[in-house]
Amino acid sequence: MATPGILAAVCIIYVVFLFAVAFAADRAARRGRGAWLRSPLVYTLSLSIYCTAWTFYGAVGFAARSGMEYVTIYLGPSLVMIGWWWTLRKMVRVGRSQRITSIADMISSRYGKSNLLAVCVTILAVIGTTPYIALQLQSVTLSFAAFSPPGPEGGRSVQSIAIYVALGLTVFTILFGTRNLDANERHHGVVIAIALEAVVKLLALLAVGIFVVWGLEGGLAATLERIDASPIGDFDVSGSRWTALTLLSAAAFLCLPRMFQVMVVENEDEGHLRTAAWAFPLYLMLISLFVVPIAAVGLELMPTGSNPDLYVLNLPLLAGQDGLAILSFLGGFSSATSMVIVAAIALSTMVSNHIVMPIWLRATGGAAMMSGDVRQVALLARRLSIGGVVMLGYLYFRLSGGGTALAAIGLVAFAGVAQFLPALMGGLVWRGATRNGALAGLGVGFALWVYCLFLPSFGAGVILPQHVFDAGLFGLTWLRPQALFWTGGMDPLVHAVMWSMGLNTAAFCIVSILGFPRPVERLQGAQFVNVFDHSQSPGSWTGGLGQSEDLLIMAQRIMGAAEAQELFTRAAxxxxxxxxxxxxxxxxLEWLERRLSGSVGAATAHAMISQIVGRATVSVEDLLAVADETAQIMEYSSQLEAKSNEQARTARQLREVNEKLTQISVQKDGFLSQVSHELRTPMTSIRAFSEILRDGGLAPDELQKYATIIHGESLRLTRLLDDLLDLSVLESGQVVLNAQTGTLAEVLDRAVAATMGSVPTSLRILRDPGGEDVRLSTDMDRLAQVFINLIANARKYCDAPAPTLEVRAEVGEAEVVIDFVDNGTGIPLKDEALIFEKFSRLGQTRAPGAGLGLAICREIMHRLGGTISYLPGQGGAAFRVTLPHEAG
Amino acid sequence: MAGQVLIIEDEPNIIEAISFILSRDGWHVRTHSGGEGAMAAVRERRADLIILDVMLPHRSGFELLADIRSDADLGQTPVLMLTARGQRKDREMAERAGASRFMTKPFSNAEILEAVRALAGAA
Incomplete structure (x- = not known):
């Protein structure tokens, strides 16, 4: 009989052999030889890590306990491989074009490179995988135990086997999983080793099956008879459970981190999927071929109470076929080790990339980015993660006591990782899916999985107290873990899958629809959903320094020459x-993209870099995302422009005000200078003549004459001061108007009397009594002042031989119009604009007056709400005064 | 012999006052009112001194002074400029235009007499 010692030796030899194969494969791959390493067959065989020890040993146990249901475990993946071939190809294409390193990376990358999402997926994946690793350790331990003689001593040594297995697997995984930190995360050695193990486990199961059918039962017919007679044929098949299990295994096949690792990350050539699409279902068919016969024969031959999970091992042992038993053991060992190795690699990639490295980088404040030890730290993180993941599985195994409860863990773990499905598949087919939707779906799905399936799987009273099962959480009956929303009476697994997946999908869709994808999510969504439209047939990485030069040129445009140069040199x-x-x-590239996105936005940076390194041609969606960003930038700059326009406007206004002030200042200077002149001129005469008078010795007529001059000039000064004060009052708006009523004729009468009364004159005034008979309600004194001024002007300036002033009044609809037209030569055209200005005496000196008259008239008419203007082309000087009718 | 003084001014009362003062002091006084035709009056008979008002209608005193100074024959004639605006700017312009002296109205009779004696006497 084979002892555990022989078994251990066989194991070690087997592992050393695997080691050698893996090492050779790695070497060949590094030297560019070994095309066989990249054959579709190897790819297909590597997919067989789907079949773990749970399927190797457990399928038979499953069949022995539940009949044909075990088929669903193989049916799901087969349906995916055949029916969802296109979706798988899309996943592989995206994985390659986006350089995806894990399922966490895939999901986070799809939703705008959200690290939060990556962390969530990683943690959930670890939670979902740890029991599964424990299951593998248990199977190895149990299979050892099958060889060891019963007894407490043997049992203890067998128990300690688990730790050795765990340590050995850790070493193997570290050696081949982290030899290099390849960009593409491919591990040729590991892949070839697990392909070899796939062959071993298939051969082992086929050998046991053939032995059981032909060796023990004596032929096919006898076996079929035995099956018909066994309870396997009688097992009732529940439709809902079948559907749920098939769906679950299909989902798990897509979502298990280790499956994603071999199917997407380790994929060498998309075309391999074509072969795997038929070869993998064939493999599954072969491996499941003898499950029922072995189960049926085992139920018959093995003593009642023996573990059906170990029929594969115990039937050859029972028949004394030690060699076959050892082969069978190696098959199970292969199943367990390949699963643990790949799962550890996949999980460690996720843990180190999404949890350890970000924390480490943050802790070191990014300083490490500048030094060269990132690679070392990443490798260390990866190695520690592998050790951590395997040890977690070991701890789970030890803490759970290695009981038969573990057998159920397989499906529980499947249901856990299946929660990735909505976010993963939704992200591949639906551009509107958002990060928040993915987070919501994952959160809801996992919470329900934990509550409805994971915690209850330990049994009532272990973690969840019994009363929660009976009365629900917080005593709410609709929160019973196995009867959510009063859906009691269902199979617990179907119940949990239905609610967790259903609400997961619902949350994912609803939150995605309600929200709005950010530009990065939009861009990534387009890249994922339309991956076939804009990714070239993926080749291996062919970057060169030429591309770096292009990148440098681009970066220089964005960041400025010196800074870009420095960054590139530092990176080099x-x-x-x-x-x-x-x-x-x-x-x-990732680092550069991050740097550039700070300047031009994430979508733009991504599109520009993609364009240069040929990762993907820029699609319409990319451009739209870029346009979105550009629009934002333009909006921002147009706001700036608006601001600067506003500033320009303000500046212009200031300049205008300044000009006006300067103008006013010039006008003021001009005015003061005019006033000075108007005051000094009469004062000069007064002073000169008063000195002459003081000197004495004048003739009486001279005395008389000079005194008259002094008197006249004094009056002139007084008049000037009066006018100035009047004008100042009018201009400052402090004038008090004294509204009276009367006819226009009365005002004109007063004006004529005031002008003509005192001094004899030759001026004749022609009036229009008909037109003047209009009632006015205005300040009559002020209006008279205007008329007096106009009549006085005509008297002073009309140079006709028989000066005549015609006053015409006309009552219009809105206003009263009074024209004063004389028959002189009028005012020269060039001076027409000036006559209403102060001191514009137009060079005429023979009449007294400071030249303020018309300026005062204009101010008065302005105050009265009317106008005064010069009427050109009337022969002589002509002024028009208008008053609003309301005032009249 | 008594000097010839030409007064170019637009205010009749001021012409009368200056004429009286200078005549009493023994000067031969000619007068011209305003800017128009003033140059002809200047050329009509050589004067020992020209008294010129800045603010003349139609033609400013500065323009007239520039004409006088650019005249080959009369260019050296002393010119006493009078202004009523009293601004420093006027004084500077007068000096640049070549005025021999500049007086701001109103002035005392003694002042103008002294200026005339000084300017016409030197000529």
């Missing part, structure tokens, strides 16, 4: 290169 030094151009590695 970090990569250990001399010179100023770094290799366009994904890390560098």
């Amino acid at each position: 030094r970090r990569q250990g290169l001399s010179g100023y151009l770094p290799e366009p590695s994904p890390e560098f």
Whole structure:
């Protein structure tokens, strides 16, 4: 009989052999040889890590306990491979074009590179995978136990097997999973090793099956008879459970981190999927071929109470076929180890990339980015993560006591990782899916999974107290973990899958629809959903320094020449290169993209870099996203422009005000100078003649004459001061109007009397009594002042031989119009604009007056609400006064 | 022999006052009112001194002074400029235009007499 010692030796030899194969494969891959490494067959076989120890041993147990239901575990993936071939290809294409490193990376990348999402997916993946790793350790331990003699001592040594297995797997995984920190995260050695293990486990199961059918039962017919007789044929098949299980295994096939690792990350060539689409279902069919016969024969031959999970091992042992038993053991060992290795690699990538590294980078304040030890830290993080993940599985195994409860863990874990499905698939087909939708879906799905399936799986009273099962959380009956919303009476697994997946999908859709994708999400969504439209047939990484040069030119345009140069040189030094151009590695590109997006926005930076490195041609969606950003930038700059326009306007207004002030100042200077002149001129005469008078010795007529001059000039001064004060009052608006009523004729009469009365004159005034008979209600004194001025002007300036002033009045609809027209030569055209200005005496000196008269008239008419203007082309000087009718 | 003084001014009362003062002091006084035809009056008979008002209708005193100064024959004639505006700017312009002296109205009779004696006596 094979002892555990022999078994351990076989294990070690087997592992060393795998080690050698993996090492050789890695070497061949590095040297560019070994095309066989990249064959579709290897890819297909690597997919077989779907079949873990749980399927190797457990399928038989499953069949022995629940009949044909075990088929669903193989049916789901087969349906996915055949029916969803197109979706798988899309996932693989996206994974390659986006350089996806894990399922967490995939989901976070799709939703705007959200690290929060990546962290969530990573944590959930670890929670979902840890029991599964424990399950593998348990199966190895149990299979060891099957060989060891019963007894407490043997049992203890078998228990300690688990820790050795765990340690060995950790070492193996670290050696081949983290030998290099490849950009594409591919592990040729590991893949070839698990492909080999896939062959071993298939051969082992087929060998056991053939032995059981032909060796133990003596032929196919006898076996079929036995099956018909066994309870397997009688098991009732529940439709809902079948549907749920098929759906679950299909979802898990797509969402399990380890499946994603081999299917997407390790994929060498999209075309391999074409082969895998038929070859993998065939593999599954072969591996499940003898499950029912072994179960049926096991139920018959094995003593009641023996573990049906170990029929595969115990049937050969029972028949004394130690060699076959060891092969069977190796098959199970292969299943367990390949699963743990790939799961550990996948999870460690996620944990180190999305949790450890961001924390470390933040803790070191980004200083490490500038030094060269990022790579070392990343490797260390990866290695520690592998150890952590495997040890977590070991701890779970030890704490759970290694009981048979673990058998149910497989489906529970499936249901857990299946929660990724809505976010993953939704992100591939629906551009409107948003980060918040994905977070909401994942959160709801996982919460329900934990509450309805994971915690109850430990049994009532272990974690969830019994009363929660009976009366619901907080005593709310609709919150019973296995009868949510009063949907009691269902199979607990179906119940949990229905509610968690249903509400997960609903939350994902509703939150996505209600929200709005950010530009990065929009861009990534377009890249994912339309991956076939704008990704070239993916080749391996072909970046070169030429691309770096283009990138540098682009970066210089955005960041400025000196800064870009410095950044590139620093990046090159970090990569250990001399010179100023770094290799366009994904890390560098990602880093550059981040830097540039600070200046031009994430979508733009991404599109520009993609364009240069040929990762993807820029699609319409990219451009739209870019346009969105550009529009935002333009809006911002137009706001700036508006502001600067406003400033220009303000400046112009200031300039205008300043000009006006300057003008006013000039006018004031001019006015003062005029006033000075008007005052000094009469004062000169007065002073000169008063001195002459004082000197004495004048003839009486001279005395008389000079005294008269002094008197006249004094009057002139007085008049000037009166006018100035009058004008000042009028201009400042402080004038008090004294409204009276009367006819126009009365005002004109007063004006004529005041002008003509005192001094004899030759001026004749022609009046129009008919037109003047209009009642006015205005300040009559002020109006008379205007008329007096106009009549006085005519008297002073009309140069006709028989000076005549015609006063015509006309009552219009809105106003009363009074024209004063004389028969002189009038005012020269060039002076017409000036006559209402102060001191504009037009060079005429023979009449007294300071030249303020018309300026005063204009102010008065303005105050009375009317106008006074010069009427050109009337022969002589002509003025028109208008008054609003309301006032009349 | 008594000097010839030409007064160019637009205020009749001021012409009369200056004429009286200068005549009493023994000067031969000619007068011209306003800017128009003033140059002809200047050329008509050589004067020992021209008294010129700045604010003349039609033609400013500065323009007239420039004409006098640019005349080959009469260019050296002393010119006493009078202004009623009393601004420093006028004084500067007068000096630039070549005025021999500049007086602001109103002035005392003694002042103008002294100025005339000084300017016409030097000529």
